[in-house]
Amino acid sequence: MLGFAAPGKSLGDLDAESAATVIAAAADVTILLDGAGVIRDVAFGSEELAPSFEGWRSWIGRAWVDTVTEESRPKAEALLREAPKPSVPRWRHLNQSVPAGPAIPLLYASARVANQQRTVIFGRDLRPVSALQQRLVQAQQAMERDYARLRQAETRYRLLFQMSAEPVMVIDAVALRVVEANLAADRLFGADLASSTGRTFLEAFDAAGQPRVQAMLAGVRSAGQADDVLVRLADGEREVAVSAALLRQEKAALFLVRLAFPNAAGVSSLGPAGRSRLLEFVESAPDAFVVAKEDGTILSANPAFLEMAEIATEEQARGEPLSRFLGRHGFELDVLIANLRARGPVRLFETRLRGAHGAQSAVEVSAVIVVEGGPPCFGFTIRDVGKRLAPSQPAEALTMPRPVEQLTELVGRVPLKELVREATDVIERLAIEAALELSGDNRASAAEMLGLSRQSLYVKLRRYGLGDLDSQDEPS
Incomplete structure (x- = not known):
């Protein structure tokens, strides 16, 4: 350790109070131990730190080794053994126990006071560093998640690119050479179109169509969009509709070109x-x-x-x-x-x-x-x-169901309360029968029409003896 050149001359008149101020300012936490390693005093580098060490006054009179967490005690004992040695202080990471709250990470070093049975423990608060490391880990994890999502998205779009039934190609906007082509384009033009040097995308079309495709690409480059053009392939047998979109990748400009066959399938093939x-x-x-x-x-x-x-x-x-x-x-x-x-x-x-x-x-x-x-x-x-329909009864005629006729015959014979209850049951049954008929015996749709759950509908079907209810038909 390289100390002051003449401490006796430069610090000779330094009193105890001034020395305590200097020692306390040298670290976030300063602990003064006696020869037995018992805490005699504690000082903090700032007033804001003291509340974080709630209950620190209870440390005084206890062995310093007992105030740290159990896994930190071997390192605390090593610091006390190294204190008398006149060497460069070795900083060790210890966790200081706090009566209320989690342990506080500190970086400790020790120094023995000359000619006195005193040891000074200097501590640096590692919580800001720990918080910074935690944010760094979280940022790294977020980046890894973003990279994973990008890789997944790239895989999905590349798979979609290759599965497209229409020929799709990525074209260099300057040289008009094929940078990438999907399987449909390889089948149409041959897999060597992208790998052949000196060949351009325009060679895929006949002589009359090449200027039209080139003009369309120029319009896309200047205006961002252009109308599709209908041209013939180089073999002169088929017509294709060529459309393009401009892409920017780093400093390069690319065209995404799609070819569509107007009469590929469907009604259009009829002519x-x-x-x-x-x-x-x-x-x-x-x-x-x-x-x-x-x-x-x-x-x-x-x-x-x-x-x-x-x-x-x-x-x-x-x-x-x-x-x-x-x-x-x-x-x-x-x-x-x-x-x-x-x-x-x-x-x-x-x-x-x-x-x-x-x-x-x-x-x-x-x-x-x-x-x-x-x-x-x-x-x-x-x-x-x-x-x-049967001519005996017009389709628009409204007939009263037989159960309703029977109910009307009971008026005056039974109390109104029982009559209303019977009428409610009849109406409920008729509504369920109508819903089943309208839905083609689709009980899920019938339940939706009636505003019922499927379970409630099955209960009512069982109650009125409607439908052929098997145990495997009932909802679980």
């Missing part, structure tokens, strides 16, 4: 003549045909539907909710759409169609959902089945 005949068939079909959005609003309808709905033109029907015309109750169309989404095409769903001027007719509805080629939409075929 203009085939599409025309199909539309002509829908327009002249005797059954009503309606196309609706996901929310049930009408997109288009053929003349047969307009006639049944008592509407003059298709423009009057477009944008109107289909539930305005279709369904005896407001929830019937919701039940139909729910079954359509859950189970696919629905056939021969019985309901009623209401005209704009009040006319009603019994109909059967078949429906399908279309999810390709744009936003999902629903197609409904509606057939008038009113002529199939």
Whole structure:
């Protein structure tokens, strides 16, 4: 240890109080021990530290080794053994016990006072360092989580990139060379397109299409977007629609290019003549045909539907909710759409169609959902089945159920309280039967119509003896 050159001369007139001030200022915590290692006094470098060591006055008169945590005692004893040696102080990490609260981490060093049986323990508070280390660990963990999320996102998008059925390529915006291509592009152009030196992306198209593709890419580079171009491939056999988007990666500019085949699949493969005949068939079909959005609003309808709905033109029907015309109750169309989404095409769903001027007719509805080629939409075929009904009773006639007739015969014979209870049971049973009929015996949909849980519906079915209840059908 390199000390003062002439301490006797420079510190000779230093009294005890001044020396205590200097020693206390030298560390955050200073502990003065006697020859036996017993604490005789304690000082703090600042007034803010003292409250953290609540109960420190109880240390005085106790062995210093007993005031540290159990795992720190061997290091405290080593410090006391090293104190008499005139060497560089060795700092050791100890945890100081506090009566109230967790132990406080401190960095301790010891020094023996010359010609006196006194040992001074200097302590530095490690809590700021510990808090900084904790924040560093948390920041490192957060970075690792972010890196993991980025790797997962990169894996997902790379998998999506490779699984795309359409050719997709990443093109250097300056040299117009292929940087990366998915499997569909490799199958279309060959896997050597990206690896061949000297070849550009434009070579994938015929001579007439190359200037158009180049002009489209220039528009994307300058304006950020451009219209798709329809060009032929280099083999001259197929047409493709080329679209592009500009990407910035570090200091480089890249194009994300997608190729689409207009007549790849679906109705478009029929050609203009085939599409025309199909539309002509829908327009002249005797059954009503309606196309609706996901929310049930009408997109288009053929003349047969307009006639049944008592509407003059298709423009009057477009944008109107289909539930305005279709369904005896407001929830019937919701039940139909729910079954359509859950189970696919629905056939021969019985309901009623209401005209704009009040006319009603019994109909059967078949429906399908279309999810390709744009936003999902629903197609409904509606057939008038009113002529199939028995002529002895009009479809619009309202008949009183037999149980209700029996109840009316009891008026005056039984108390009103019992009559009301019986009527409630009859109405409840009729409502459950109607819900089961409307939902096609789908008990989950019937429970939703009635505002009941499935468990409550099964209890009522068992009570009224409705349906064929098996133990495996009941909800768990």
